[in-house]
Amino acid sequence: MMVRHLFRMNIFLYLRPNSNVENKNKKNYFKMKITVVGAGNVGATCADVIAQRDYANEVWLLDIKPNYAEGKALDIAQAAPIHLYDSRVKGVTNDYSKTAKSDIVVITSGLPRKPGMSRDDLISTNAGIVKSVTENILKYSPDTIIIIVSNPLDVMTYCAYLTAKKPSSKVFGMAGILDTARYRAFLAEELNCSVKDIQAVLMGGHGDTMVPLPRYTTVGGIPVTELVAKDKLDAIIDRTKKGGGEIVNLLGTSAWYAPGAAAAQMAEAIALDQKRIFPVCALLNGEYGMKDIYLGVPVVLGKNGIEKIIELKLNAEEKKLLDSSAKAVKEVMTVLDNMKVLA
Numbered sequence: 367m368m369v370r371h372l373f374r375m376n377i378f379l380y381l382r383p384n385s386n387v388e389n390k391n392k393k394n395y396f397k398m399k400i401t402v403v404g405a406g407n408v409g410a411t412c413a414d415v416i417a418q419r420d421y422a423n424e425v426w427l428l429d430i431k432p433n434y435a436e437g438k439a440l441d442i443a444q445a446a447p448i449h450l451y452d453s454r455v456k457g458v459t460n461d462y463s464k465t466a467k468s469d470i471v472v473i474t475s476g477l478p479r480k481p482g483m484s485r486d487d488l489i490s491t492n493a494g495i496v497k498s499v500t501e502n503i504l505k506y507s508p509d510t511i512i513i514i515v516s517n518p519l520d521v522m523t524y525c526a527y528l529t530a531k532k533p534s535s536k537v538f539g540m541a542g543i544l545d546t547a548r549y550r551a552f553l554a555e556e557l558n559c560s561v562k563d564i565q566a567v568l569m570g571g572h573g574d575t576m577v578p579l580p581r582y583t584t585v586g587g588i589p590v591t592e593l594v595a596k597d598k599l600d601a602i603i604d605r606t607k608k609g610g611g612e613i614v615n616l617l618g619t620s621a622w623y624a625p626g627a628a629a630a631q632m633a634e635a636i637a638l639d640q641k642r643i644f645p646v647c648a649l650l651n652g653e654y655g656m657k658d659i660y661l662g663v664p665v666v667l668g669k670n671g672i673e674k675i676i677e678l679k680l681n682a683e684e685k686k687l688l689d690s691s692a693k694a695v696k697e698v699m700t701v702l703d704n705m706k707v708l709a
Contacts, residue, residue: 398422398637401465401507403499404474405429405457407619408515410438411626412472412633413455417442419630420451421637426465427457435459466506470633472540473526475499476516478620485518486701492516493525493707500529511636511671514539514647515629519572521698523647524660528708534649535672541572542645542662543628548609549578552602556594557585564590567678568606568645569662570691576662577687578603582678632667639669646672653677654688659699661692 398421402413405427417425425442429435439457446452458464465471476492496516503510512530514537516522523539530537546568554561563586570577580599583590590599605612613621635642646665650656653663653675666674680688702708 398470399424399426399468400470400472400633400637401426401428401468401503401510402472402474403428403465403503404476404516405431405435405438406474407622408626408629409472409474410442411622412474412515412629413439414442414445415627415630416633417446417453417455418449418451419634420453421634422453425453425455426468427455428460428462428465429457430460432459462502462506465503468503468507468510470513470636471503471507471510472513472515472629472633473499473503474515474626474629476522478517485698486705489518489521489698489701490705490707492518492522493702493705496522496525497529497708500526504530504532510536512537513629513632515625517572518698520647520660520662520695521702524649524699525702525708527649527660533671534651535670538649538665538672539572539647539660540625540629540632541647542568542664543631544625545572545576545578545606545609545662546645547624547628549583549602549606552605553583553585553590553594556598556602559585566590567664569664569678570688571661571695572647573610573694574607575691575694576607577684577691578606579678579680579684581681581684635667636669636671641666641668641673643667643676648672648675650675654680654685656692659692659696661688661695 400416400422402409413425413427416422427435427439435457439455443455475495512526514523514526519539519541527534527537546566549566549568550561550564553564565584567582568576568578580591585593643664644667645662647660647662648665649660664676665672
C-alpha cells in the first residue's frame with residue numbers, strides 16, 4: 367500500500383505544472399500590452415490569435431467606426447472561457463489614450479483598392495491614414511514597436527518609418543510570413559505531407575515581384591528540388607505570387623485569417639523574445655547591395671524588434687530577381703515621396 371501511495375504521489379508531482387516556471391513566465395511576459403489598430407477582418411483575427419496565445423495581459427482593438435472595435439473585442443473576450451486564456455481584450459473608438467504604453471502596435475488600417483481607383487490614389491489615401499495612426503500611437507506609446515500590415519505593404523511601412531522617426535529596427539512590415547505560409551501550404555498539398563516539415567525563405571516585395579527561393583526550401587531537411595518536378599514547382603511559385611488575388615477572386619475581398627495570424631506570429635516572437643528567423647519587410651542599409659529601401663528579407667525577431675538582418679548568398683539568377691523586385695518597390699516609394707503626403 368505504501369509503495370502504491372508513493373507511486374501515485376510521484377505521478378501527481380510529475381503531472382502538476384511547474385509553478386515556478388509558470389510564475390517566471392508571467393513575471394517576464396504577462397504585463398505585455400499589445401494594440402491592434404483597425405478592427406476589420408485582419409485586425410480582429412490578429413487580436414484573436416494574440417489573445418489565444420495568452421502571453422499579453424492586455425490586447426486593445428481600436429477603430430474609427432463607432433462601437434465596432436468594442437463589439438469585436440467583446441466577442442473575442444467571450445471566447446476566453448472556451449479557449450482558456452487570461453488575456454483581457456478590449457475595444458475603443460478612436461481614443462488612442464487607451465493604447466498608452468503599448469509594447470507592440472500592429473497597424474492594419476487602410477482602404478482596399480476599389481474599382482476605378484488608381485494605384486496612386488490608393489497610396490495617397492492609405493499613406494494619410496497610416497501617417498495619422500502612427501502619429502497618434504506615438505503620442506501615447508513612444509517606445510513601442512510597430513508592425514505594419516496596411517497595403518500597399520512595402521510603401522506603407524516606409525511611410526510609417528518616415529512618420530515615426532524611430533530606428534528602422536522598431537518599424538517593419540508583415541508580408542514574407544504570409545507569402546511563405548502560402549508557399550509552404552501549396553507545397554504540403556502537392557507532396558501530401560505535413561506543413562510542419564517544410565521550411566522556406568521568400569524575399570522581395572509583397573506582390574507579383576516576390577522572390578520565393580527553392581534553393582533554400584526544404585522538406586524534412588531534403589531540398590524541395592529533389593521532391594517536386596521543376597514544372598510543378600514553378601507553378602506553385604507562380605500561384606504563391608498571385609495568392610492574394612486568388613482569394614480576392616473567390617471571396618470578393620482580401621484574405622484575413624492567414625494575414626492576421628502572420629502578424630500575430632511576429633508579435634509573439636517580439637513579446638517572448640523568441641529570436642525567430644522570419645522574412646520581414648525591413649529597411650536595408652547596404653544589405654544585398656541596397657540602401658534606403660524597405661524590402662522583404664530574412665531577419666531575427668526578438669524583444670528589440672529586428673535584431674539582425676540575415677544576408678543570404680544568392681546566385682546570379684536569384685540576385686537578378688531580387689533586384690527586379692526592389693526596382694518595382696522603389697518606384698512605388700518614389701510615388702509616395704513625390705506626393706509630399708508626409709511634408
